[in-house]
Amino acid sequence: MIVWLASYPKSGNTLLRSLLSSYIFSKDGNFNFELLKNIKQFPAKSLFKQIGVDINNDEEMYKNYINSQKIFNKKDTIRFLKTHSCFMNTKTFKFTDRHNTLGVIYIVRDPRNVVCSYSHHFQKTPHESLECLLSHQVLPKDARHCTTYLGSWKFHYNSWKVFRRFNKYLLVRYEDLINDTEKTFLNILKFIAHLGRVKFTYDKEKFENSIKSTGFENLQTMEAKESFTEAKEDKKTGKKIRFFNMGIKNDWKKILDEKIKNKLEKELGDEMKELNYL
Numbered sequence: 001m002i003v004w005l006a007s008y009p010k011s012g013n014t015l016l017r018s019l020l021s022s023y024i025f026s027k028d029g030n031f032n033f034e035l036l037k038n039i040k041q042f043p044a045k046s047l048f049k050q051i052g053v054d055i056n057n058d059e060e061m062y063k064n065y066i067n068s069q070k071i072f073n074k075k076d077t078i079r080f081l082k083t084h085s086c087f088m089n090t091k092t093f094k095f096t097d098r099h100n101t102l103g104v105i106y107i108v109r110d111p112r113n114v115v116c117s118y119s120h121h122f123q124k125t126p127h128e129s130l131e132c133l134l135s136h137q138v139l140p141k142d143a144r145h146c147t148t149y150l151g152s153w154k155f156h157y158n159s160w161k162v163f164r165r166f167n168k169y170l171l172v173r174y175e176d177l178i179n180d181t182e183k184t185f186l187n188i189l190k191f192i193a194h195l196g197r198v199k200f201t202y203d204k205e206k207f208e209n210s211i212k213s214t215g216f217e218n219l220q221t222m223e224a225k226e227s228f229t230e231a232k233e234d235k236k237t238g239k240k241i242r243f244f245n246m247g248i249k250n251d252w253k254k255i256l257d258e259k260i261k262n263k264l265e266k267e268l269g270d271e272m273k274e275l276n277y278l
Contacts, residue, residue: 001102002072003195005039005082008156009139010117011109012174013082018219019177019185020080022210029209031219042081043146047071061146062093069100078102078196084139086151087159103168103195105188106160110175110277111153111268112252112261119255130260134267157271168195173275181211 005020007013017039022031025038040047045055047068054060061068072079087104088095109117111133118129136155139148150156163169170191176184186202193200212218252261265278272278 001078002069002096002100003078003080003102003192004042004096004104004160005080005107006087006104006160007084007107008109008114008133008150008153009084010114010121012107012172012177013084015174015177015214015216015219016105016107016172016188017080017082018214019181019210020188022214023185023189023206026206026210029203029206029213031210031213039080039082041145042083043068043085043148044144045141045146046144048146055146058141058147066094066097066100069096073100078192083148084150085148086156087162088149088151098166101163101168103170103191104160104163105170105172105191106157107172107174107177108157108275109173110252110275111272112256112264112277114153115260115264116252116255126256126260130264133264154268154271178216182207185211 005013005016007016014036017036018031021035021038022029025035026032043061043065048055048061048064050071051064051067053064053068072081085095089097115126115129115133118124118132119126122129124132133153136152137150139145139150141147151159161169170188172184172188185207189202189207190200256264265272269278
């Protein structure tokens, strides 16, 4: 069954996948980018192709979200899937169901820093990025991925909480994953054991290797060597710029002006207080 690694874009999903893939899918806990292939992104065109759905027809893919997930629904197995989608179950569209989903690990990041990282990655101004977070958005389809419905940051964050009532939800703050990696990652592994209804045990040496090999500086060095970067065109100069997929270490206090900060805190105040960001 599926354990979702869900997040709004630029919130730390890659770091979470790196830690999990190095510990679960390697022999010694040492990370390499090939390990990330063990945690695929959803929705992906390849999954719909496997069940004969026309990948050029968004409506047909929406109808077959559940059917595509059945590929992973094997007895006594756990499969991790990354998603940037919000959680939506309506009369006409279901993102997932209890027959395919074991639980969700939701990673969240201070939205003030999300605005900064979003601006950097998508080459938008902080004001444009703010409007994206506050309004309902989609991630457009590309060569591998289907159109992904995000909603607003507020809706996205709140939508996945539905799994709390079933004790199948773990909230992970990106800041805790960075500042207290050992404790936070240990809690994640214990949660996965809880979902799988197995006694928690862990390999100390492998655990330590996973944390060490996925440190921010180490990942960026590896990323540069392996050319795991994206070339984007600067809107002003027309030149190609390289961006690290791992994102950047940013400090919203040095980037955001007062108007943007105040609007963000006003619109998302309840959620930010709940998360101890305010």
